[in-house]
Amino acid sequence: MRKLGAAVVASSLCVLTSCMANPGPPPIEDKPAAESTQTETPTPEKEKEDGVERETVAIGVDPLRGGLNPHLVANNSELVSQIAELVLPSAFHGEHMDSDVLASAEEVEPPKGVAQRVVYKIASPAQWSDGTPISGSDFHYLWTQMTSNPGVVDPAGYFAIEDISTSSAGRVVVVDFKQRVSDWHRLFAHLLPSHLLQDTEFTAALADGIPASAGRYAVEAVDRGRGVITLNRNDRFWGAGPALVDVVQLRTVRDTSQAVNMLRSGQVGFVDFTPEQTSLESLSLLSNVNAGTVTRNRQLRLHFSAREGALPEQSQRRALASLIETDQVARLAAGRASELRPGQNPVNEEVDLTPLRERAGRKPLRIAADPTHPEAVAAASTIVDVLETQAISAEVVSERTQTIAGEMLPEAEVDAVVAWENANVSPESLASLYMCENDDVRASDISGFCPAEAEDMRGDILSGRITPDAALEKVRKLNSDEVLYVPLMDEVRIHALGRGILGPGQRIEDWDAGLITAPMWRKDEK
Secondary structure, three states, X not given: OOOOEOOOOOOOOOOOOOOEXXXXXXXXXOOOOOOOOOOOOOOOOOEEEOOEEEOEEEEEEOOOOOOOOOOEHHHOOHHHHHHXXXXXXXXEEOOEEOOOOEEEEEEEOOOOOOOEEEEEEEOOOOEOOOOOEOOHHHHHHHHHHHOOOOOEOOOHHHHOEEEEEXXXXXOEEEEEEOOOOOOHHHOOOOOOOHHHHOXXXXXXXXXXXXXXXXXXXXXXXXXXXXXXXXXXXXXXXXXXXXXXXXXXXXXXXXXXXXXXXXXXXXXXXXXXXXXXXXXXXXXXXXXXXXXXXXXXXXXXXXXXXXXOOOOOXXXXXXXXXXXXXXXXHHHHHHOOOOOOEXXXXXXXXXXXXXXXXXXXXXXXXXXXXXXXXXXXXXXXXXXXXXXHHXXXXXXXXXXXXXXXXXXXXXXXXXXXXXXXXXXXXXXXXXXXXXXXXXXXXXXXXXXXXXXXXXXXXXXXXXXXXXXXXXXXXXXXXXXXXXXXXXXXXXXXXXXXXXXXXXXXXXXXXXXXXXXXXHHHOEEOOX
């Protein structure tokens, strides 16, 4: 059976301009990520390097629950996507070419037999923080990894590529497509340092850090014991708008009480974290703290597996979906009733449960969730409890996302998966929902369902023959008919601005972009 992909990701936009930075000498050696068993929260202070004080600011963030590779569904989080935007180079940010990375990028007349050709010319000074030039090898590496690994985000555009060739010492990159991709600007975001990762398994790449930067900041250390990620200004960044502050410390905020205490004491100047029931009320009592909520295009979903041996019949999936009250699951998964946006169940009528009971009678239903994502685990547990109240045998399977996507789903060892996915409307994300596997390649599918018109639909979406809005309607119609997933809740976040950082503005709304505005921050000495 061919399979249907289901993973959505979004790129953030951050264009900053200022003076030029002169690249310094390449580093003598890589510094390993710090390891510690300490649990205390450090007090903000100016770090020193060679006896010189370095201007440091600190903010509070959610815990880093996985690795830092933004191309893996397993790492889908606000923190990872924002770090990637600061550290990793992208060909484009939305529709805007990054002129620090590229000298030009244009579609040219393709030769016979090629559907589309795009030529990228990499800017001559563009380099990784170890002095290695950014090159076509980095483009080629990302392409091959995105088309050969399970559990990656938005692979459809990369599967449309036929070949990548380079010239001029790797600075000219020619990308040939076997089918047209109208929004090719979205490809090659967050390039990775291929020269340091080519001998590392992609799913383990960036598990504990990012070994080289080509952005305004570099990941200096990931100290999971202390809950601190240290970003140092990349002094080898060659482009416009280098970072103004030397060090940004990202300190783990595990709950509202900790966020309040850290803001009150001045240990952090800004927090961006997952809300609890009393978060806004508690923050409102702090003088000189401005707090609010932001909603991101990320959604917790329950995906059904339509593979043989799982839930291949639409009647089974529809019956399971009919038992889910998204309001209830969202509350119990998030542990709150405030700042909550439940999803809309595609099934809102009573359904005959007989097909589901018969399937569960043969073997218990198995709902998988990654143990590093607490909301996903809580949602899976709630769904299992709901099934048990209906005398339908079910159990939670706690396993890492890469194992679920690469092993358990293909072997029909689980019947459904609860996971966070990016949910913005773009041709690549919508076309990826129509990604069907062949026998040699395993795409980032979850449902394993492949409609008869999948190839044509994918081509129409990628080429622009169908607009994103029209494609979204088709996706919704497909889900309504086949019941492939249930949206459980949208991501809502808390932003709170305290003392210590001069940034994009004084209003909390000015900080909606969050961490990606860090290059313009300065320390407020008041």
